[in-house]
Amino acid sequence: MGSSEQVAKPGTEMPPLHGVRVADFTLHAAGPFCAHILALLGAECIKIETAGRPDIFRKPHPVYGRMGAATFDQVASNKLSVELNLKDPRGVDLAKRLVAVSDIVAESFRPGVMDRLGLNYEALKAVKPDIVMVSVSASGQTGPERGYAGYAPLFGAAGGLGTLTGYEDGPPTEIRHVMDHSTGLTAAMAVLAAYLRKTRTGAGQHVDVAAREVACGFIGDALLQFAATGVTPRRMGNDAPQIAPHNVYPCTGDDAWVSIVVADEDEWRTFARVLQRPEWLTDARFASAQMRWTHRRELDAQISAWTRGRSREEATRVLQAAGVAAFPSYTAQDIVDDAHLNERGTIKSMVGPDGESRKVAGPPWRFSRTPAKLDRWTPGLGEHNHYVFGELLGLSPEEIEDLVQAKVIY
Amino acid sequence: MSGERNAPLAGFTVVEHAEGVAASYAGRMMAVMGATVIKVEPPGEGSGLRRAAPLLTRDPAASALFHYLNVGKRFVTCNVGSSDGRRLLDELMARAELFIDDTPVRRRPALRLDPQSLAVQHPQLVFLSVLPFGAAGAHADYRAYELNVFHAGGEGYLMPNGLTLETFPDRPPLKIYGHFAEFIGGTSAVCAGVSALLVRDNVGGQFVDVSVQDANISVGCFAVQRLGDGVLESRHGRSFKYGGVLECRDGHIGVLTLEQRQWEGLVKLMGDPEWALDPALRDPLERSRRGAEINERLRAWAKTQRVDDLVKKGQALSVPLAKYNEPADILESEQSKARGIFAPLDLPVFGSVPAFTAPFQLNGEALGVTCAVAEAGADNEAIWCEWLGHKTAKLEQWGQHGVV
Numbered sequence: 001m002g003s004s005e006q007v008a009k010p011g012t013e014m015p016p017l018h019g020v021r022v023a024d025f026t027l028h029a030a031g032p033f034c035a036h037i038l039a040l041l042g043a044e045c046i047k048i049e050t051a052g053r054p055d056i057f058r059k060p061h062p063v064y065g066r067m068g069a070a071t072f073d074q075v076a077s078n079k080l081s082v083e084l085n086l087k088d089p090r091g092v093d094l095a096k097r098l099v100a101v102s103d104i105v106a107e108s109f110r111p112g113v114m115d116r117l118g119l120n121y122e123a124l125k126a127v128k129p130d131i132v133m134v135s136v137s138a139s140g141q142t143g144p145e146r147g148y149a150g151y152a153p154l155f156g157a158a159g160g161l162g163t164l165t166g167y168e169d170g171p172p173t174e175i176r177h178v179m180d181h182s183t184g185l186t187a188a189m190a191v192l193a194a195y196l197r198k199t200r201t202g203a204g205q206h207v208d209v210a211a212r213e214v215a216c217g218f219i220g221d222a223l224l225q226f227a228a229t230g231v232t233p234r235r236m237g238n239d240a241p242q243i244a245p246h247n248v249y250p251c252t253g254d255d256a257w258v259s260i261v262v263a264d265e266d267e268w269r270t271f272a273r274v275l276q277r278p279e280w281l282t283d284a285r286f287a288s289a290q291m292r293w294t295h296r297r298e299l300d301a302q303i304s305a306w307t308r309g310r311s312r313e314e315a316t317r318v319l320q321a322a323g324v325a326a327f328p329s330y331t332a333q334d335i336v337d338d339a340h341l342n343e344r345g346t347i348k349s350m351v352g353p354d355g356e357s358r359k360v361a362g363p364p365w366r367f368s369r370t371p372a373k374l375d376r377w378t379p380g381l382g383e384h385n386h387y388v389f390g391e392l393l394g395l396s397p398e399e400i401e402d403l404v405q406a407k408v409i410y
Numbered sequence: 411m412s413g414e415r416n417a418p419l420a421g422f423t424v425v426e427h428a429e430g431v432a433a434s435y436a437g438r439m440m441a442v443m444g445a446t447v448i449k450v451e452p453p454g455e456g457s458g459l460r461r462a463a464p465l466l467t468r469d470p471a472a473s474a475l476f477h478y479l480n481v482g483k484r485f486v487t488c489n490v491g492s493s494d495g496r497r498l499l500d501e502l503m504a505r506a507e508l509f510i511d512d513t514p515v516r517r518r519p520a521l522r523l524d525p526q527s528l529a530v531q532h533p534q535l536v537f538l539s540v541l542p543f544g545a546a547g548a549h550a551d552y553r554a555y556e557l558n559v560f561h562a563g564g565e566g567y568l569m570p571n572g573l574t575l576e577t578f579p580d581r582p583p584l585k586i587y588g589h590f591a592e593f594i595g596g597t598s599a600v601c602a603g604v605s606a607l608l609v610r611d612n613v614g615g616q617f618v619d620v621s622v623q624d625a626n627i628s629v630g631c632f633a634v635q636r637l638g639d640g641v642l643e644s645r646h647g648r649s650f651k652y653g654g655v656l657e658c659r660d661g662h663i664g665v666l667t668l669e670q671r672q673w674e675g676l677v678k679l680m681g682d683p684e685w686a687l688d689p690a691l692r693d694p695l696e697r698s699r700r701g702a703e704i705n706e707r708l709r710a711w712a713k714t715q716r717v718d719d720l721v722k723k724g725q726a727l728s729v730p731l732a733k734y735n736e737p738a739d740i741l742e743s744e745q746s747k748a749r750g751i752f753a754p755l756d757l758p759v760f761g762s763v764p765a766f767t768a769p770f771q772l773n774g775e776a777l778g779v780t781c782a783v784a785e786a787g788a789d790n791e792a793i794w795c796e797w798l799g800h801k802t803a804k805l806e807q808w809g810q811h812g813v814v
Contacts, residue, residue: 143748159740162664170577171573173569181628182590185594185597193443194772206774208774220766221473224765227765248582332633359637369616
């Protein structure tokens, strides 16, 4: 599949990765999110699984109280699905044939697994010399801890982000799915750049993304501060150095909060006016940013007294109208109901094969000429076996059936 | 270090006109990946972020955040509100493939930085707009900082969980350290910007509207998915039933056993204590039900243990656990060294300092950082005169009139 000659043409409104094919070996969350981003950008993303060990969303998940398969999985949406048993050499051979007609390969096995399967970068380069491959793992493909097992909170721990997250008088804190998905997003960024390079130079690349290093990237400023000054940054709750007010305040309703940040003198004067507290402007405790920060808990108490009598929406409306940064602490329900987000396509309605309708997260960008798209529900396992093995790889229906019987397409 | 041969964006020129963290981070990642990124700042003291916490020095204020965000860039000053300054910006844009901008929507038309003006004047330019709520929609002109967009994206409401929440159940939701939401916005912006570059030869330039809120909703999509399953997540309901953060004798670890063999490895790591050998606990649902009891035991045991012992022995048993690393641990770890994720950066006052480069390798090599942050306008002569051909006398004249 040549890509450059098949990308979007003027006026066609094709997404930017139209004509790009991704062989997606990723599982769980981080790797699949990377491939999902590529799929939103228009790539034809073929998810490769096996019935012997299907992806996590196809199984019960007691931790979340889900006793059967999920009906919808965001990070598998917009993808095609094939079954392939990579324990069988014929499965590996078919995987290579699929890679030979693909532009990008994504995988998220533990380092060493692709080597054992005979599907590492060198092997895939042999069947597709300009292939761009992305490997997503906990600690990277190299180094003494490359084999360490992990999940999102552990990436956040090893990378220091969880260490610096927490109240100043409390323990470090788990970073959850956003750690997985931000790893996938980072992987998508890097593989897109590598693919762009390929279109210009003809040379493929192997992108090796380490989730714990993604967490390090989120504390890059703290790492630099420590390396230069020897000062170890500490957990600081919702505080931001130099800035006060800077917190989340209670509003009317159950567990309802509004975030408010007042970052400079103009905003401070406006804030005092809106809250009808002119005395704050002559109060020595609040005379400068430094003084406000020193007395931030007293300020927080007084601000909370104001927010407690208001809804999150009213507090936001009044403050934003005056130019003060405020926004409700959004629940998932708030997000799917938000008119701004629905108008932008950030939230979309989708209907599944069984008629199930639900709100899902749409593409997070708006391109004026090559719009991204989300138009496929989570595929059934092997739903696209015939398209991929038949139309793309040229196997006859009989050959496919034989491979199904032999548990190669399985 | 990865040289030019691996830098995927080598040969691209990016003009960055950005005050905020998200757009600056997008420019950073493009620079680290090899693009020539020219940061345009207002004359005088330059970007306000130069003085933002955390600080390397207080007097003069030098920001670690700014240094991190702007490594590898070139620095020019230009008052884009003046006609001469705006012309200079046009000259830069004419030489660039991509323009990053986070000017608030309401201010763009007066500066001729609206998408329509740029589409006419620079039809081949990718205009990458990076704003808290995007460039279109009812909230497009809302003011927001990190804390606000973190909560607008949904993850703010869901933090914290586990031990932190148990310790302080009545406190307000908790933010993730630093500028997490804005970095997500910046990373999402690079995905979109690079995608637009991919099709630029075929469709020309275009306007790409990136919203930090949208990016965070995308990354936090699991909460929207769970809502579709009929569950509205809250920080109180989202904690793992057992495991999580454990305090040891000399620090903290995280442990999470989602699979049966991982639980069995954890039991072995604990030395097969009698309570854990209860046959009923072989059932994952029973473990979930008795999570509080398991946590009590786990926490008591962990307090007698040393972090490094647990991580080494636990990982050997395939138990997913990790140390809550401090910055010193990360800088000194053999894993970091083997991966080459820090590169020397020459900082004023401090000299050579290891700086984090990027969370990925290309063709088995780490990326490098080419140069440290310089003063605002440090590259004025090189860019305005040597590159764009203006005379030094003109530059001096512009300097006197506050244009550069």
